Amino acid sequence: MYNHEHENCSCGCGHDHDHHEHEHVHSYTHSHAHDHEHCGDLTHEHCHGTHDHEHCADHGHAHHVHDEHCDCGHDHGHAHHEHEGCGADCHESGCNCSDCAGAVKTGFRLTRVEGATAAAVRFQLAGPQGRAEVEMATRIKALAADISAVGGIVGHIKAGMTGEAEVTTFSCTGGSVTIGRKTEPGVCQVDLVAIILGLSDEAIEAAVRNRFPEI
Amino acid sequence: MKIIVLGGFLGSGKTSVLLPLAKYLHANSTYEGTRVAIVENEIGDVSIDGMTLRNAGLSVQELFSGCICCTLGAELIGGLMQIEREQNPEWVIIEATGVACPGNVADSIRQYIKNCTQSHVVVVSDAERLTRLLRAITHIAPQQIRDAEVLLINKIDLVDEATLIEAEATLREFNETAPIFRICAKDGIDEAVFAAIIGGNENV
Secondary structure, eight states: OOOOOOTTOOSOOOOOOTTOOOOOOOOSSOOOOOOOTTTOOSSOTTOOSOOOOSSOOOSSSOOOOOOTTOOSSSOOOOOOOOOSOOOGGGSOTTOOSHHHHSOOOOEEEEEEETTEEEEEEEEEEESOHHHHHHHHHHHHHHHHHHHHHTTOEEEEEEEEEEOOOEEEEEEESSSOEEEEEEEOTTEEEEEEEEEEESSOHHHHHHHHHHHOTTO | OEEEEEEESTTSOHHHHHHHHHHHHHHTOOOSSOOEEEEEEESSSOOHHHHHHHHTTOEEEEEESSOTTTTTHHHHHHHHHHHHHHTOOSEEEEEOOTTOOHHHHHHHHHHHOTTOOEEEEEEEEETTTHHHHHHHOTTHHHHHHHHOSEEEEEOGGGSOHHHHHHHHHHHHHHOSSSOEEEOOGGGOOOHHHHHHHHSSOBOO
């Protein structure tokens, strides 16, 4: 779980904190609907205006507000943003906060869109990868059964797993090049999304945490 | 720039259709530049499908945490304009979320992307779950079917002929005109299906 206050931000995250204090909102890369009426730029990539940022996010996206009175036909409910972890790539390059010092390996987040709730989970599983694959399949099947057993509808549960990897780094300060190699044997990084309908967020979270206690 | 909006309910197999479709478009193109670009709209903030598509060598732009037919509508248009500027691809395939109405997406594109010369809406249905989902989710799934110009019934290997006939009849209740193709995406898709997807429908 990762949180910090940005009231007098020295984390180097590069966000404008003058007008608000906010909970640490760095999660996986995400977009939020917030009011950019003074931005004058569809992409908001270089937004420097003063905005009410309940949840601060990177500005690589265009946003507009669909409140409860929006007549587009979709249920805008509310999106839950449990920010227990942070994707490193949600910060601008050069950010020196501790999130960017290394990829965050665990996290849990709920998002709601049009009556469906997406539980996004990130965690690590002990390898070797072959065994981890079997374990993942078993747990996902069990999660689906748990959801159905309490009256929920499984929209889709999908996951990606990255296994043992060798990473090569290169470092040069003008002369020779130093090559480093790093291997993380036996650790599999998992990203999973469970999109569920017909259940409360609390029930979904409980079911997911039950099957994936690593988060 | 020609655009395909790929819709269909959660877990119907959109990504499994997208990959061979992208390969088909690439193989049948003589365009010198980027032949196919992908826009992925995901519920939540993690792109599982994006990983798969990138591993297949495709250029992917992701839109998270919202639905491109409404909350991320401006973001979609902005993203397409950026893709056009930076890559100028021949084809863009937009994979909508499983709860999006692809017709709304196509309407926005036709309205705001002036260089879009063709647009097509394809909707994938899960043969095994179609009837059950239509009963449980009475708004989204029917609208998706209505929006389709081509309908694909996927996962036909999981059901019997009677179920398939029922699924086709169900689709017809909501869409009287779109051609319907039976597919098993994991085993490969006949190129005739892809030809039907891109056939005709020049923008007026």
